[in-house]
Amino acid sequence: MAHEKTEYRPYLEPKGLYNWFWTVDHKRIGLMYLYSILIFFLLAGLCALGVRAELFYPGEQIVDHHGYNVLFTLHGAMMVFLFIVPGIPATLGNFLLPLMIGAKDVAFPRLNILSFWVYLLGAIVVLGSLVGPPGSSWLDTGWTFYTPYSIDSSTGVIPVTLGAFILGFASILTGMNFIVTIHRMRAPGMTWHRMPLFVWSLYSASLIQVLATPVIAITLLLLIMERVLGIGIFDAGMGGDPVLFENMFWFYSHPVVYIMILPAMGVVAEILPVFARKPIFGYRAIAYSSLAIALVSFFVWGHHLFVSGMSNWSRWIFSLLTFAVAIPTAIKVFNWIGTLYKGSVSFESPMLYACGFIFLFTIAGLTGLPLATLATDVHLHDTYFVVAHFHYTMQGGTVVALVGGLHFWWPKMYGRMFNEKMAQVGFWTLFIGFNATFIPQFIMGYQGMPRRYADYLGEFHDMHFLSSVGAMVNGLAYFIIFGNLIWAVFKGKRAAANPYGSLSLEWQTPSPPPLTNFDEIPTVTDWTYGYGDQQKA
Template sequence: MSTQSDTHYLEAKGFYNWFFSVDHKRIGLMYLAAILFFFVLAGMAAMLVRLELLAPGEQFIDRHGYNVAFTLHGAMMVFLFIVPGIPATLGNFCLPLMIGAKDVAFPRLNLLSFWIYVLGAAIVVMSLIGPPGEAWLDTGWTLYTPYSVESSSGVIPVTLGVFILGFSSILTGLNFAVTIHKMRAPGMTWHRLPLFVWALYSASLIQILATPVVGITLLLLIMERSFGIGFFTASLGGDPILFENFFWFYSHPVVYIMILPAMGVVAEILPVFAKKPIFGYRAIAYSSLAIALVSFFVWGHHLFVSGMSNWSRWVFSLLTFAVAIPTAIKVFNWISTLYKGSIQLDSPMLYACAFIFLFTIAGLTGLPLATLATDVHLHDTYFVVAHFHYTMQGGTVIGLLAGLHFWFPKIFGKMYNEKRARVGFWMLFVGFNATFMPQFILGYMGMPRRYFDYLDQFADLHFMSSIGGFVNGLAYLFILGNLIHGIIKGTAAEKNPHGSLSLEWTVPSPPPLTNFDEIPEVHDWTYGYGNEQHA
């Protein structure tokens, strides 16, 4: 039963030893494989969208096909890739190691949540691409009523799949919250916790509190379509706008489920590669909680032009601005961490710095969307598209890649090719900005989103954006190829190649199955870098 520390978790082979494994590291790795698979799939849908938008008029697919493509892209990216994203992969792998525990609080529940994810994902994918007799889903990932009640496509199975995925998300959040509360090693006080753990904790709270609300919303949508109940149907006294309210009550906090863990990853990487203590530890930790809390009260900014009362519009505008402050604090703290450091620009650090760069754009372009007078013009235009891609791709995906490169030696016990990793990084950085910078201008010009065809005046910028999009897509293939090459052919990694002080780097790479032979005792916080002699 007990394991020796010389057998590491990757040694077990065979389907059974993985698919029935309760080990958090194996589960994290299985999640990683699954979400990257859906990432590539959803990315292909995005390529199709950009292909179609190369020039005005019909290019490669017809208008219905286009609507299906952007629905596929959005639904798969959000529900299958980015929501489980960092917590279920890097979080699962690192959390117990970072707090000095042998596993999460409920290992079996952890496995169950992965199975539920697989089940939900299978249902979503099968029904997105059309079960026999049903058309491909074309409602957009937001599933707005009444269109989603009337659409002839497979709304019910997709909704059911997303509903099931919600359970997976709730269980992961619940598991992490209990783990962080109860499983910390002796001496690992709240104020010694790595900031990635703080970020995971805040994200878990959102998963626990927001997911049930979208659960009930989706259930209502299913009932609406199958039993004709009238929550969202105007002719029965229901209110189609209520769906929007319910939907965004979940889906806005979810943005922070996506971004908070990425912020946590960045806060781990910066001190290691700058050899400096993190600047303003408590401010960063508490601002994660503050963002999580405020995120529940800002959903209304998605409804600024939806016919909501004037009174609620300005209240939601004010509340939305409240999110800007903890976010700004984080950015300032990250940058200050670099001051008087010794900065090594390896690929994880490049990604972390790019995260800050892109995230300032993402955050700042939120200002005109939170402001009532300017949002009216920009609402539902390409400005919004660019804004949220800067948060989700420029923020979360870059954060995920930063973390993947950072913990790669720990996860796989191998090293990737650093030179190619940097080439991939620059390809992505250039491609990404070339895709979405023009879309900000398109937004100011009034180009609406989800348009299959557009007026000639928008053609040049769309063309630029498409070319950037293809570079963006190629960059991902290059980066993932390099990582896969590293798994197969990489050189063996040391225990602690980056010189980090965090607990996960005190165990061998890859870690043994039970993580620690003996639960470690913690005497200091995680960020005791800096070697300046005090007078």
């Protein structure tokens, strides 16, 4: 691309607090979101290490039982609401969406920065629950705030739920912005079926963000009102229905796991063809299966309530619908593998993460099936099997894809290369640590170890010990990974504009991109996956 007309100036300049504070640039907002969510990832991760440290041995080790409840509650609440929901869309999504469709910014740049400030406000309100004595005011309800305990608990239910309510606005603003951007701001020639699959996955995730988040808003508002005014809608003593809370909570919180995982799938679909040097296999199947997952996700929440009191008919239908999610998900996995088949695969670090994602996410998906099956779920419900299952989706899926995506696009974001050797060391540490943490949890969950207990019987000691050792390795991995990435920002080698030879639009502009992304809005003539037949590009 020609750069004679305007002098190239990367978006990271001008520096200075004022320029960051008032920025409406989607790339800077993406980075600000990234820094914020990583801080909460660190805090929530330390809580998890606290939980695992307590469980090295049976009996009370480092915290009392209330302290243990606080640790897993803070871990869950911060990971879900502050880290993983904004996770990929608000960071990589914000940064890449306009670049990928050939636009200069998102449709509503000012709503975009508003989303970030609202997110920070919500985060501060959540952390406000930590003001006050830990023994009586730190939240211990679990991140799900199940009634009736969340009505009776003396701890900080209101600040955390109010914070989550506020965070919902940030999520909705991002989703709405993305949908309008994708509909209205694609570059000339960028038809729907030429869009990168990451954009398709963001579109599907945005639909869920927009349609599911309002329901958690009203649910949490009713819970807050329950505590403030005693309205009784969730209080059986006043004629209300605690199971109604569970239904409304999961009507949001199940679709929300697809807000987390869909963009992760999109990241993988971007990385695979670049390192297999082959066009993506089954483009339309992958694109439409994202939409299918988004659609079906709204009708499966009942599988969280199989043992909460539910009619047999509902159970059958929810079980069947839950199995239906496996279809579009499997379509994606088969197409990714089809992409690798007979490709010239090279295992650089982003590709390692993408393949790690496929491996771990497949385990996550398959272990979901016994949980969707009514008879086995009665046995497995509320055991470590469930914990292991959703950590394979959330960490093995979303976080691995996020970290892989960060490695893939780091040279785009900062114009610097990280140390490839260290990145591979980081990946394998993570892979080994993660599996060592959660494979034992599958086993002891199957044997009947219930989740959320601060203590356990001696027979589970070996598995718990192994899991705790794994968790420490897992934690260490993130220090290696992010240490390497942060080092790259300051000391890394200058990256070429397109170090991986990718064909998609975000790589056809300098790294880091200028403020307006492109000197001229590009005209698109082909899809972005023409590897093999277009090597010259």
